[in-house]
Amino acid sequence: LSRISNLSRHFHSSDSKTSDNPQGAIDASGRGRIKISSEVSAAISRGLPVVALESTIISHGMPYPQNLETAKEVEAIMRKNGAVPATVAILDGTPCVGLNEEELERLSILGNRVQKTARRDIAQVVASRGNGATTVSATMFFASKVGIPVFVTGGIGGVHRHGEQTMDISSDLTELGRTPVAVISAGVKSILDIPRTLEYLETQGVCVAAYRTNEFPAFFTETSGSKAPSRVDTPEDAAKLIDANMNLGLGSGILIAVPIPNEHSASGSLIDKAIQRALQEAREKNIVGNAETPFLLKRVNELTGGASLASNIALVKNNALVGARIAVALAKLRV
Ligand code: PSU
Ligand code: MN
Numbered sequence: 001l002s003r004i005s006n007l008s009r010h011f012h013s014s015d016s017k018t019s020d021n022p023q024g025a026i027d028a029s030g031r032g033r034i035k036i037s038s039e040v041s042a043a044i045s046r047g048l049p050v051v052a053l054e055s056t057i058i059s060h061g062m063p064y065p066q067n068l069e070t071a072k073e074v075e076a077i078m079r080k081n082g083a084v085p086a087t088v089a090i091l092d093g094t095p096c097v098g099l100n101e102e103e104l105e106r107l108s109i110l111g112n113r114v115q116k117t118a119r120r121d122i123a124q125v126v127a128s129r130g131n132g133a134t135t136v137s138a139t140m141f142f143a144s145k146v147g148i149p150v151f152v153t154g155g156i157g158g159v160h161r162h163g164e165q166t167m168d169i170s171s172d173l174t175e176l177g178r179t180p181v182a183v184i185s186a187g188v189k190s191i192l193d194i195p196r197t198l199e200y201l202e203t204q205g206v207c208v209a210a211y212r213t214n215e216f217p218a219f220f221t222e223t224s225g226s227k228a229p230s231r232v233d234t235p236e237d238a239a240k241l242i243d244a245n246m247n248l249g250l251g252s253g254i255l256i257a258v259p260i261p262n263e264h265s266a267s268g269s270l271i272d273k274a275i276q277r278a279l280q281e282a283r284e285k286n287i288v289g290n291a292e293t294p295f296l297l298k299r300v301n302e303l304t305g306g307a308s309l310a311s312n313i314a315l316v317k318n319n320a321l322v323g324a325r326i327a328v329a330l331a332k333l334r335v
Contacts (some may be wrong), residue, residue: 034094034095034096034097034142034146035095035096035097036086036096036097036098036146037096037097037099039084040084040086040098040146043084044147047331049082049084049150049327049328049330049331050084050085050148050150050327051083051085051086051151051152051324051327052088052139052143052150052151053074053086053088053139053151054088054133054134054135054136054151055087055133055134056117056133056134056135056136057153058071058104058107058133059107059108059110059111059112059114059133060111060112060133060297061154061297061312062313063298063309064108064109066309066313067108067111068104068105068108068109070316070317071104071108073317074316074317074320075087077317077320077321077324078152078320080324081324082328083323083327085098086098086143087099088134089103089107089114089131089133089134090117090126090131090132091106091131092130093125093126093128094126095122095126095142097142097146097148107131107133110131112294114131114132114133115130115132116133116135116290116294117132117133117138118137118170118171118172119137119138119141119171120171122141135157135170135172136151136153136156136157136170136183136185137157137174137175139153140175140179140181140183140253141175141179144180144181149180149182149242149246150242150326150327150330151181151183151184151323152183152319152320152322152323152324153185153316153319154185154186154219154315154319155185155187155188155219156170156172156173156176156183156185156255157170157171157172157188157192157293158170158172158188158189158192158193158200159173159196159200160191160192160292161193161279163196164196168289168292169200170293173204173206175253176201176204176255177201177203177205177206177252177253178204178251178252178253179253180245180246182241182245182254182255182256183253183254183255183256184319185255185256185257185258185319186217186219186258186260186315186316187210187217187224187258188218189218189219189220190218190220190224190272191293191300194216194218194224194226195226198216198226202229204252205250206254207229207241207245207253208230208255209229209238209254209255209257210228210230210231210257210259211231211232211233211238211256211257211258211259211322212231212232212233212258212259213231213259214227214228214231215227215228215259216228216257217257217258217259219260220260220271220312220315221260221265221271222259222260222262222265223259235322235325235326235329236329238256238326238329239326239332240333242254242326242330243330256322256326258318258322260311261314264310264311264315265311270304270307271300271304271308274300274308275296275300277299277303278296278299278300279296282295282299
């Protein structure tokens with residue numbers, strides 16, 4: 001147990017410090033601290049189920065107001081299933097774990113005026129006292145720091161198509177290689193190179209398990225043509241995997257890939273066409289680097305007349321349900 005409670009005890013002191021200071025401003029002595037909401041901090045120290053959530057999906061992944069509605073619904077699903085949600089973001093230079101409604105709203109309205117913050121960007125956003133929406137890599141970093149072993153999102157980044165030339169490989173994959181947090185996602189989008197993404201995860205030593213299927217899912221669709229290296233069939237199975245990873249001190253992460261519920265899986269050919277066109281536009285407009293993923297998400301949604309957004313929302317909610325159950329099963333194992 002102790003690793004979680006040690007960590008949370010350590011961060012507790014910073015929490016009480018920031019709660020004495022309602023502005024949440026970081027003073028000279030508190031520089032670099034993480035602000036944990038009192039609900040999240042209490043749950044961590046009691047060993048109750050907590051699930052981390054990222055915020056780039058809110059700022060850059062979906063338009064307003066669907067982003068806010070989805071963020072709230074995801075939190076409600078988690079609570080209903082016995083887990084405390086902990087959305088991560090950097091607000092006015094302070095890394096926050098657990099956002100209140102007002103903070104969620106602020107982030108949703110700011111949208112892509114908030115800085116997309118991957119691991120490499122964290123120090124810069126904090127130093128400049130900016131607002132940052134954390135990607136999977138940055139969210140994993142903070143979740144691990146405060147002792148949250150389970151993290152739910154929609155889709156993770158991966159090896160981009162032509163990544164063998166551009167070297168555009170999402171830092172989500174290297175973070176999974178170095179940070180012991182289990183990420184629940186619907187696999188990776190076919191805007192990416194899925195076989196190479198799986199190869200790279202293997203190189204990074206990441207345990208990848210598909211949930212109730214043998215195939216690695218492709219976000220909008222249940223199948224990708226690539227086989228998943230392993231499989232789990234219940235939240236308890238997934239929890240055992242996470243527990244073993246923690247007990248062994250492997251130090252690397254786990255990817256649990258949950259296929260989109262079949263009634264919501266988007267028409268493959270419609271999405272495929274949109275993806276092809278969006279990829280071509282990105283090439284023509286020379287949109288590269290960290291702007292590529294948000295551009296493709298937005299264009300695919302426009303080109304499918306909102307169909308991709310509806311699928312996206314449905315799969316995120318399903319991941320929230322599965323993730324909450326995994327966190328509950330894990331908390332039972334670790335008492
Ligand atoms: N894939 C999605 N939705 C998203 C993202 C990816 O289907 O919102 C976001 C996540 O925050 C992920 C990030 O961590 O994009 C990856 O960006 P990049 O490819 O620049 O590493
Ligand atoms: Mn990239």
